[in-house]
Amino acid sequence: MWEKKMGRNRGEKEETEKYIGLLKLVQILSFLVVFVAGIIIGLATSSHMNQYFTPSLLLSTNHFSGLSFESNNCSKNCEENAYLHFEKFFHPENLRHRMSDEQLFWRASMVPSKEEYPVVRTPKLAFMFLTRGPLPLLPLWERFFKGHEEYFSIYVHALPGYKLNVSKDSPFYGRQIPSQNVAWGTVEMADAEKRLLANALLDFSNERFILLSESCIPVFNFPTVYKYLSGSEHSFVESYDDPSRYGRGRYNRRMRPDIKVYQWRKGSQWFEMHRKVAIYIISDTKYLTIFRKYCRPSCYPDEHYIPTYLNIFHPSLMANRTVTWVNWSVLGPHPAMYRKENITEDFIQSIRNSNGTLCLYNEERTSKCYLFARKFAPDALEPLLNMSSKVMEF
Ligand SMILES: *[C@@H]1O[C@H](CO)[C@@H](O)[C@H](O)[C@H]1NC(C)=O
Ligand SMILES: *[C@@H]1O[C@H](CO)[C@@H](O)[C@H](O)[C@H]1NC(C)=O
Ligand SMILES: *[C@@H]1O[C@H](CO)[C@@H](O)[C@H](O)[C@H]1NC(C)=O
Ligand SMILES: *[C@@H]1O[C@H](CO)[C@@H](O)[C@H](O)[C@H]1NC(C)=O
Ligand SMILES: *[C@@H]1O[C@H](CO)[C@@H](O)[C@H](O)[C@H]1NC(C)=O
Ligand SMILES: *[C@@H]1O[C@H](CO)[C@@H](O)[C@H](O)[C@H]1NC(C)=O
Ligand SMILES: *[C@@H]1O[C@H](CO)[C@@H](O)[C@H](O)[C@H]1NC(C)=O
Numbered sequence: 001m002w003e004k005k006m007g008r009n010r011g012e013k014e015e016t017e018k019y020i021g022l023l024k025l026v027q028i029l030s031f032l033v034v035f036v037a038g039i040i041i042g043l044a045t046s047s048h049m050n051q052y053f054t055p056s057l058l059l060s061t062n063h064f065s066g067l068s069f070e071s072n073n074c075s076k077n078c079e080e081n082a083y084l085h086f087e088k089f090f091h092p093e094n095l096r097h098r099m100s101d102e103q104l105f106w107r108a109s110m111v112p113s114k115e116e117y118p119v120v121r122t123p124k125l126a127f128m129f130l131t132r133g134p135l136p137l138l139p140l141w142e143r144f145f146k147g148h149e150e151y152f153s154i155y156v157h158a159l160p161g162y163k164l165n166v167s168k169d170s171p172f173y174g175r176q177i178p179s180q181n182v183a184w185g186t187v188e189m190a191d192a193e194k195r196l197l198a199n200a201l202l203d204f205s206n207e208r209f210i211l212l213s214e215s216c217i218p219v220f221n222f223p224t225v226y227k228y229l230s231g232s233e234h235s236f237v238e239s240y241d242d243p244s245r246y247g248r249g250r251y252n253r254r255m256r257p258d259i260k261v262y263q264w265r266k267g268s269q270w271f272e273m274h275r276k277v278a279i280y281i282i283s284d285t286k287y288l289t290i291f292r293k294y295c296r297p298s299c300y301p302d303e304h305y306i307p308t309y310l311n312i313f314h315p316s317l318m319a320n321r322t323v324t325w326v327n328w329s330v331l332g333p334h335p336a337m338y339r340k341e342n343i344t345e346d347f348i349q350s351i352r353n354s355n356g357t358l359c360l361y362n363e364e365r366t367s368k369c370y371l372f373a374r375k376f377a378p379d380a381l382e383p384l385l386n387m388s389s390k391v392m393e394f
Contacts, residue, residue: 086118086119087119090119090203090204090205091203091204091205092202092203094174095155095174095175095176095177095178095199096178097178098178099178101180101191101194101195101198104195104198104199105194105198105282105283105285107198107202108197108198108199108201108202108279108282109201109279109282109283111279112204117204121204121205122150122151122205123205123206123207123208123230124150124151124152124153124203124205124206124207125151125152125153125206125207125208125209125210125225125226125229125230126152126153126154126155126200126203126206126208126209126210127141127152127153127154127155127210127212128155128156128157128193128196128197128200128209128210128211128212129154129155129156129157129212129213129214130157130182130189130192130193130196130211130212130213131156131157131158131213131214132158132159132162132182132214133158133159133162133214134164134214135156135164135172135214136214136377136378136381137214137215137216137217137376137378137380137381137384138166138170138172139381139385140217140218140381140384140385140388141172141217141218142170142171142172143385143388143394144218144221144222144388144392144394145171145222146394147222148222148223148226149171151222151226152171152222152226153175153200153203153205153206154171154172154175155175155177155196155199155200156172156175156176156177157176157177157179157182157192157195157196158176158179159179159181159182160179160180160181163176164176177195177196177199178195178199179192179195180192180195185297185300185302186296186297186301187288187291187292187295187301187305189269189300189301189302190288190291190301190302190305190306191288193211193269193302193306194281194282194288196209196211197209197278197281197282198282200278201275201278201279201282206275207230207274207275208229208230208272208273208274208275209271209272209273209274209275209278210229210271210272210372211269211270211271211272212270212324212372213270213374213375215337215374215375215376215377216270216324216372216373216374216375216376217372217373217374217376217380217384218371218372218392218394219325219348219351219352219370219371219372219373219392220352220368220371220392220393221392221393221394222394224371224393225371228323228361228368228371229272229323229371231362232319232361232362233362234317234318234319234362235271235272235273235274235277235310235317235318235319236271236272236273236319236321236322236323237267237271237272237273237277237306237307237310237318237319237320237322238267238268238271238307238320238321238322239265239266239267239307239308239310239311239315239318239320240265240266240267240307240320241262241264241265241266242266246266247264247266248261248264250264250266250295250298250299250300250304251264251299252294252295252299254293254294255290255294255295258286258287258290259287259290259308259312263308263311263312264304264308265304265307265308265311266303266304266307267303267304267306267307267320267322268303268322268324268326269302269303270322270324270326270372270374271306271322272322272323272324274317276317277310277314277317280309280310280313280314281306281309281310284309287305287308287309287312288301288305291304291305319360321359321360321369323369323370323371323372324370324371324372324373324374325351325369325370325372325373325374326373326374326375334375335374335375336375337375337376337377338375338376338377338380339377339379339380340377340379340380340382340383342380343376343380343383343384343387345387345390345391348373348384348387348391348392349391351370351373352368352370352391352392353367353368354367354368354369354370357369
């Protein structure tokens with residue numbers, strides 16, 4: 001009886017254990033189901049997030065996924081992959097993106113707090129071409145750039161819909177940035193300048209930023225330009241107080257109290273600036289908003305916004321002169337245009353040596369004041385190419 005009972009008891013116990021075992025199995029299975037479902041949901045969401053974030057916030061499609069999944073199956077080439085992603089972040093090659101200006105300026109305003117770079121960084125010059133469409137003097141620029149690929153980047157802002165037609169081996173190939181319409185003489189010009197600066201700032205190797213038009217030419221060779229700009233303590237932003245109606249006359253009293261008339265400055269649109277200064281410019285919203293409201297024709301934001309803004313906040317960083325020569329000797333809305341018949345060796349030489357006048361470069365007097373010149377008509381290309389090696393030394 002006892003034994004039987006024991007037996008029955010043992011039997012019951014076995015039954016119970018079996019039952020508990022089964023319960024545990026079910027538990028484990030359902031846990032597994034939930035776990036796997038979790039993983040699937042997780043994967044689905046993050047790939048969705050990638051799709052969502054990549055085009056708008058980051059230039060490189062591989063960047064986000066590089067951080068999340070590919071590192072999971074790390075083999076020998078993982079280090080290489082991580083490095084490639086870093087390269088793309090540091091030096092984006094593809095200029096296309098879908099950021100709005102607001103997103104772009106925010107992203108471009110980011111500054112690393114670490115002073116040393118984790119790569120060997122060759123400082124580059126960013127040449128930013130602001131044009132309606134074609135670049136008729138492009139062959140001269142291509143000759144200027146040839147052989148110095150490591151030291152420059154090119155950015156082109158043309159009107160939306162215009163596609164620059166250049167061959168694949170041109171340094172201008174694939175260098176058009178996402179653009180917007182620009183009505184000349186309006187604040188849209190300043191918007192376009194900021195758009196060029198911000199796109200160029202995304203590349204951490206760019207150190208100096210030069211704004212040029214389709215009618216600009218270089219008057220020195222690349223090594224001279226590189227040395228001159230990277231060695232300068234100042235940014236070549238022209239800034240002066242013009243008491244006439246073309247200067248202070250364009251000031252609007254409603255800009256007070258943020259901008260006072262004695263702070264108002266005028267200067268050439270065609271600037272050259274250091275990375276630090278470029279970041280100050282693209283980070284400003286408040287002052288450009290004031291210009292948007294109160295600087296309307298015949299006030300031209302492209303001649304006043306940057307010189308005035310820098311005069312208020314960072315005057316000591318400016319050289320107060322431009323490195324782009326122009327002939328304003330005949331009064332009027334447009335400077336002199338040089339055509340085929342006007343191009344002589346003496347003329348180009350006189351720009352190169354500033355016609356004997358002197359200017360300041362790092363507190364020293366020099367006759368080398370201009371690196372670029374404007375305005376040159378498309379038919380000036382031929383005589384310029386003819387004399388480039390003899391006169392401009394490229
Ligand atoms: C991860 O593994 C898969 C399958 O072996 C392979 O196809 C893929 O290229 C690997 N990814 C990386 C980043 O190594
Ligand atoms: C682009 O330039 C090439 C060579 O100059 C020319 O053959 C071609 O027709 C041009 N294409 C367009 C769309 O203008
Ligand atoms: C340019 O002008 C500003 C304001 O007048 C001045 O602070 C700055 O030192 C000038 N720059 C040079 C290089 O003289
Ligand atoms: C500047 O332009 C005017 C008018 O076009 C011309 O007469 C003058 O010679 C030009 N000056 C120089 C230095 O080329
Ligand atoms: C260019 O040459 C033409 C013809 O000689 C002359 O009338 C014109 O003033 C010159 N332009 C400049 C800017 O020197
Ligand atoms: C240089 O100076 C001479 C004499 O003042 C003048 O005739 C010439 O137009 C000037 N050239 C330039 C490029 O400024
Ligand atoms: C090129 O320059 C030379 C002299 O320097 C001149 O003889 C020749 O006519 C020029 N050719 C063109 C196309 O301007």
